[in-house]
Amino acid sequence: MEGQKNILLALERIVQPATGHPGWSETEEAERRLNISVIFTSVEATLAALKKAGALASSLGARITLVVPQVVPYPLPLESPPVLLDWNERRFRVIAGESPVETTVRLYLCRDSVETVKSALSPRSVVVVGGRKGWWRSTREKRLARKLRRAGHEVIFTERG
Numbered sequence: 105m106e107g108q109k110n111i112l113l114a115l116e117r118i119v120q121p122a123t124g125h126p127g128w129s130e131t132e133e134a135e136r137r138l139n140i141s142v143i144f145t146s147v148e149a150t151l152a153a154l155k156k157a158g159a160l161a162s163s164l165g166a167r168i169t170l171v172v173p174q175v176v177p178y179p180l181p182l183e184s185p186p187v188l189l190d191w192n193e194r195r196f197r198v199i200a201g202e203s204p205v206e207t208t209v210r211l212y213l214c215r216d217s218v219e220t221v222k223s224a225l226s227p228r229s230v231v232v233v234g235g236r237k238g239w240w241r242s243t244r245e246k247r248l249a250r251k252l253r254r255a256g257h258e259v260i261f262t263e264r265g
Contacts, residue, residue: 115211119200138166149234152264157232173217
């Protein structure tokens with residue numbers, strides 16, 4: 105895969121533990137449950153998206169994956185992001201801690217955030233994207249949602265307050 109050399113899964117942490125089915129192993133539980141992906145766009149917008157995804161996940165018995173693309177500029181090696189992974193891990197633990205259901209954080213070091221998100225998602229994923237209000241112009245978040253819809257995903261756009 106040509107594009108995969110520009111993507112690195114740097115961190116995967118389960119933040120909220122599952123209250124799983126007693127007869128299933130963790131692997132079976134994870135495979136059987138619906139996953140709702142929340143794409144990190146900004147802190148405020150992502151909190152709004154997590155709130156929406158949490159309500160959906162609670163009613164559907166689903167889990168949430170917070171997908172965080174962190175762009176590493178080209179002068180730096182992909183393994184050396186400008187923001188320390190430890191700092192980001194603490195930051196996203198706090199953000200994901202706002203979720204009422206099991207939430208996994210996946211932080212990707214990458215060169216292109218949109219291509220990374222598209223490759224990180226399973227086919228026909230349920231995705232929640234938070235963004236700014238603004239009907240008069242297209243925002244970065246709305247463009248991302250549109251690209252994900254074109255890629256075949258079910259996208260819910262949530263406007264932050």
